[in-house]
Amino acid sequence: IITIAGFGSASALAAKPVVMGFSQVGAESEWRTANTLSIKDAAKKDGINLKFADAQQKQENQVKAIRSFIAQKVDVIAFSPVVETGWDTVLREAKAAKIPVILTDRAVNVTDTSLYVTFIGSDFVEEGRRAGRWLLERAKKTPDRTLNIVELQGTVGSAPAIDRKNGFEQAIAGNAKIKIIRSQTGDFTRAKGKEVMEAFLKSQGKNINVVYAHNDDMAIGAIQAIEEAGMKPGTDIIIISIDGVKGAFEAMIAGKLNVTVECSPLLGPQLMQVARDVLAGKPVPKRITTEEGVFPAEVAAKEFPNRKY
Numbered sequence: 001i002i003t004i005a006g007f008g009s010a011s012a013l014a015a016k017p018v019v020m021g022f023s024q025v026g027a028e029s030e031w032r033t034a035n036t037l038s039i040k041d042a043a044k045k046d047g048i049n050l051k052f053a054d055a056q057q058k059q060e061n062q063v064k065a066i067r068s069f070i071a072q073k074v075d076v077i078a079f080s081p082v083v084e085t086g087w088d089t090v091l092r093e094a095k096a097a098k099i100p101v102i103l104t105d106r107a108v109n110v111t112d113t114s115l116y117v118t119f120i121g122s123d124f125v126e127e128g129r130r131a132g133r134w135l136l137e138r139a140k141k142t143p144d145r146t147l148n149i150v151e152l153q154g155t156v157g158s159a160p161a162i163d164r165k166n167g168f169e170q171a172i173a174g175n176a177k178i179k180i181i182r183s184q185t186g187d188f189t190r191a192k193g194k195e196v197m198e199a200f201l202k203s204q205g206k207n208i209n210v211v212y213a214h215n216d217d218m219a220i221g222a223i224q225a226i227e228e229a230g231m232k233p234g235t236d237i238i239i240i241s242i243d244g245v246k247g248a249f250e251a252m253i254a255g256k257l258n259v260t261v262e263c264s265p266l267l268g269p270q271l272m273q274v275a276r277d278v279l280a281g282k283p284v285p286k287r288i289t290t291e292e293g294v295f296p297a298e299v300a301a302k303e304f305p306n307r308k309y
């Protein structure tokens with residue numbers, strides 16, 4: 001019997017189906033729905049027994065779910081952490097129980113990185129940079145124009161909200177005419193994106209030239225608020241967002257959204273493969289980064305039929 005990195009034995013694992021405990025953030029966006037589907041489908045296809053828990057965007061629910069997976073002695077735990085910090089204790093418990101942990105989609109901020117085996121997901125800082133670079137290119141058309149940006153941030157303390165803000169700020173830094181005038185969280189949801197945009201419009205009105213939304217759902221909420229205020233999103237106000245869900249492509253085709261930076265939720269097949277590799281004792285990279293593109297409105301109609309989420 002070969003003992004694998006302290007996580008079990010090859011012969012025992014071959015005998016029974018792999019059990020994976022997965023703690024999902026919630027169902028806050030079109031992206032998340034596609035991500036959940038991808039994970040459930042991939043587990044089914046791969047013959048992995050998936051124990052799925054929806055945390056409804058609450059860290060305490062994720063901690064409870066992970067503790068319950070440990071108590072059930074699952075073979076592997078995977079989760080998409082709602083926020084970056086506060087994971088050390090529960091991850092130490094998983095390590096003590098010799099259950100490997102795989103992070104998907106979002107990173108954690110822990111001092112001991114041996115508490116998880118690998119992290120599969122996008123480079124959120126780069127996504128923010130791509131959004132900022134797109135705006136810089138666009139600004140070249142009107143070099144004398146000041147561009148006042150309002151930013152709709154994702155969930156406070158989450159990796160994508162922190163990183164997408166940083167990346168975007170890095171890209172636009174040093175341009176006196178391009179500046180963020182207001183920034184607030186819309187918690188990655190359509191309803192909150194709309195609510196926050198309404199407040200921005202009330203306080204800033206026609207001063208707003210650009211919306212930078214950390215995800216498509218908030219951008220779609222903002223589009224509704226702008227239309228209700230009697231303005232044309234995509235024309236009167238430039239709209240930039242992240243994810244690349246079908247709803248964003250529809251908005252681009254309708255001329256209401258200017259660009260979406262892709263963030264793929266289709267992590268399921270890769271997660272199942274990595275879980276099998278970890279349990280088989282194969283070495284896996286500490287960071288597995290998803291490949292993604294940028295889709296401006298000009299290519300939306302052509303790309304739409306190819307979109308898988």
Ligand code: AHR
Pocket residue numbers: 028029030031032105106160188214215216217242243263
């Ligand atoms: O962590 C990925 C982000 O979470 C997606 O951009 C967003 O739509 C989701 O809610």
